[in-house]
Amino acid sequence: xxxxxxxxxxxxxxxxxxxxxxxxxxxxxxxxxxxxxxxxxxxxxxxxxxxxxxxxxxxxxxxxxxxxxxxxxxxxxxxxxxxxxxxxxxxxxxxxxxxxxxxxxxxxxxxxxxxxxxxxxxxxxxxxxxxxxxxxxxxxxxxxxxxxxxxxxxxxxxxxxxxxxxxxxxxxxxxxxxxxxxxxxxxxxxxxxxxxxxxxxxx
Numbered sequence: 001x002x003x004x005x006x007x008x009x010x011x012x013x014x015x016x017x018x019x020x021x022x023x024x025x026x027x028x029x030x031x032x033x034x035x036x037x038x039x040x041x042x043x044x045x046x047x048x049x050x051x052x053x054x055x056x057x058x059x060x061x062x063x064x065x066x067x068x069x070x071x072x073x074x075x076x077x078x079x080x081x082x083x084x085x086x087x088x089x090x091x092x093x094x095x096x097x098x099x100x101x102x103x104x105x106x107x108x109x110x111x112x113x114x115x116x117x118x119x120x121x122x123x124x125x126x127x128x129x130x131x132x133x134x135x136x137x138x139x140x141x142x143x144x145x146x147x148x149x150x151x152x153x154x155x156x157x158x159x160x161x162x163x164x165x166x167x168x169x170x171x172x173x174x175x176x177x178x179x180x181x182x183x184x185x186x187x188x189x190x191x192x193x194x195x196x197x198x199x200x201x202x203x
Contacts, residue, residue, distance in 0.1 A: 005102040008037040008132055009095060011079065011088065015054045016194060017066045018172060018186045020165035024134040028107050029072055031160030032132050037107070038076045038095075039063055042086040054199060056080050065189040089121040092128040104129035105158070110136040113157070117149035126153040134162035176200035 010025050017039075025037045041059050053059075060077065067073035078094055079086045088106065096104060106129040108116075113133045116122045125131070131153060147154050167185050175182050177200050182191055194200065 005035045005099075006033060006105070007099055007102045008032065008034045008105045008107045009040055009076075009092065009129065010037050010107040011040045011042055011086075011091065013053060013169065014039065014041050014059050014063055015169050016059070016062050016172060016186055016190055016199070018167050018169060018190075019184070020167040022066060022187070023165055024109060024162050025073065025107065027162040028105075028132045028134055028160050031162075032105055032158055034105065034132075035072070037073050039067060039073065040076045040079050040091065040095075043079045043082055044085050058193075058197060058199060062190045062193055065193060066187050068189075087120040089119075089124040089128070092125060096128050105132040106130070107132045107134070109134050110139040110141055110159075113146070114139065114141045116153070117146060122150040123152035126150060126156050131157045133157060133159050135159050136162070137164045173200040177202050 008025070008028055010021075010028075012021065014021065025039070028034065029037050041056070041063060043056075060075070060080070063075050067075065076095070078098075079091055082090075082094075092104065092106060106125060108131065110133055113131070116125070116131075119125065143157070172182050172185060176194060182194070186194070
């Protein structure tokens with residue numbers, strides 16, 4: 001028996017956070033018996049160098065509105081506070097030191113799992129945290145090929161069933177810019193914040 005906390009690390013740009021993020025986090029928390037899910041907003045995502053990202057304080061404020069009321073959800077600003085590109089392997093190294101002796105799961109969708117071999121030091125990621133994956137209907141990942149490419153992930157990938165929620169932050173930003181509704185795709189408090197702050201509106 002062990003009393004080590006089980007903590008999920010859920011990274012992303014969250015620009016804006018939407019119900020798809022929250023449903024996946026809730027499914028992973030329940031499916032992996034996690035004590036807590038830490039939402040970690042990315043500072044400078046290296047895979048989105050050309051994309052304009054909302055200011056940190058806006059993304060953080062939307063996250064706070066979205067996760068308030070759920071005692072199992074919390075926010076960690078480690079990545080926002082760091083300088084330079086936001087590589088997952090570096091983030092996990094910092095969090096592992098800070099959260100020790102907790103057992104960590106890095107949470108992702110099945111589409112991200114498919115891309116894992118192309119990430120910076122994927123074996124280092126798998127060494128530092130188990131990988132919790134929200135399965136996606138229609139997403140096919142060849143686990144055998146993935147494990148050949150990332151051998152440290154062998155025995156460290158946990159798949160959890162989760163419904164496919166066809167919502168993307170990119171589409172939400174486009175809808176706001178076009179004057180289209182985003183009701184029920186983001187928490188109502190987040191929608192109100194977006195409207196009040198004039199986010200995603202063409203200047």
